[in-house]
Amino acid sequence: MVQVYLIEHEPLTLIDTGVKTAESLQTLRAAFDELGHGLDEVERIILTHYHEDHLGQAQVIRDAGARLELWAHEAEAPIIESWTPERHEKLDETNSLLREYGVPDELLERQTRWLRKVMKKGPPISAATSVERVLRDGDRIPFKDFELGAIHAPGHTAGHLLLHEEGSRVLISGDHIMGDAVPFTENYYVEGPPKPSDPLARRPRFSGLTPYLESTRRLRRQSFSAILPAHGGVIERPDRHIEDALLFYDVRVQRIERGLRSLAAMGQEVTGWDIWKALFPKADPVEEMRTRMLMVIGALDELEAQGICITSRRSDGVLVHMHAPRP
Ligand SMILES: [Zn+2]
Numbered sequence: 001m002v003q004v005y006l007i008e009h010e011p012l013t014l015i016d017t018g019v020k021t022a023e024s025l026q027t028l029r030a031a032f033d034e035l036g037h038g039l040d041e042v043e044r045i046i047l048t049h050y051h052e053d054h055l056g057q058a059q060v061i062r063d064a065g066a067r068l069e070l071w072a073h074e075a076e077a078p079i080i081e082s083w084t085p086e087r088h089e090k091l092d093e094t095n096s097l098l099r100e101y102g103v104p105d106e107l108l109e110r111q112t113r114w115l116r117k118v119m120k121k122g123p124p125i126s127a128a129t130s131v132e133r134v135l136r137d138g139d140r141i142p143f144k145d146f147e148l149g150a151i152h153a154p155g156h157t158a159g160h161l162l163l164h165e166e167g168s169r170v171l172i173s174g175d176h177i178m179g180d181a182v183p184f185t186e187n188y189y190v191e192g193p194p195k196p197s198d199p200l201a202r203r204p205r206f207s208g209l210t211p212y213l214e215s216t217r218r219l220r221r222q223s224f225s226a227i228l229p230a231h232g233g234v235i236e237r238p239d240r241h242i243e244d245a246l247l248f249y250d251v252r253v254q255r256i257e258r259g260l261r262s263l264a265a266m267g268q269e270v271t272g273w274d275i276w277k278a279l280f281p282k283a284d285p286v287e288e289m290r291t292r293m294l295m296v297i298g299a300l301d302e303l304e305a306q307g308i309c310i311t312s313r314r315s316d317g318v319l320v321h322m323h324a325p326r327p
Helices: 022-035 058-063 077-081 085-089 091-100 105-119 209-219 238-265 272-279 289-305
Strands: 005-007 013-015 044-046 069-073 133-135 140-142 147-152 161-165 170-174 187-189 205-207 226-229 309-313 319-323
Touching (some): 105 289, 238 272, 238 289, 289 309
């Protein structure tokens, strides 16, 4: 379930939209009815990010007759305008990344077959739509009597936006801070996977965990009165939730550091996949590998950024990691 927010002011503005299903549309229509509005009255949609439970119904609301502008962060506009289920999953690119971190080809093939089967189960739950205005960090979003400030908080996605109202000190947080969970952070090649002609180069990547931690630490300094997240109810103790999110990742990064240290102590060349196997011996490698491997990769990136993981490449192109003492 996703929470969307309607700001009943001029212009009538919806923050996020829900997935594209008949049930979700019915729920949204019922909520609008209760407030005395029609979907066709929406004048502006602001997306916190492009994920399907946020973008999903934007085009549906347009098709219901709303003449609206859609605003989103500049890094997400191209994804929103060309969204397709296949593109969103980026299966092949993620496979290249997982291969670079040591996941065996045979397992990747089995896992891809399973994922494609899962994806084919129903119609797509999101759709592309046009973006009329792109937002950047610090932009002001005007209403008749007040404005919202846009905060760029990369991590969960590269262009995730938070919306802040200074008078009330309320923060609309999308998936960056959730009421009932901590978000995963995306990790993908920015300019495509390693080329067969040059498999040894480290390719530029968006590695979400490090910016997630940075952008979350920045929120510490502000004292919000409440956080309105997209999942898990209104957050009435914002400071504690922000600390909890940081602590959650701190514990996981430390766990992965310990895994790396103990495997390396046995004199072994350690891959991300070795760490996965050591940490999750009971997990199903087909159904539970992808998200947890992306967590391992994000943590290794963060440990590299902290200078306590040294990475090199084996002759077969797979990355191997060494633990370095804390500087
Ligand atoms: Zn999301």
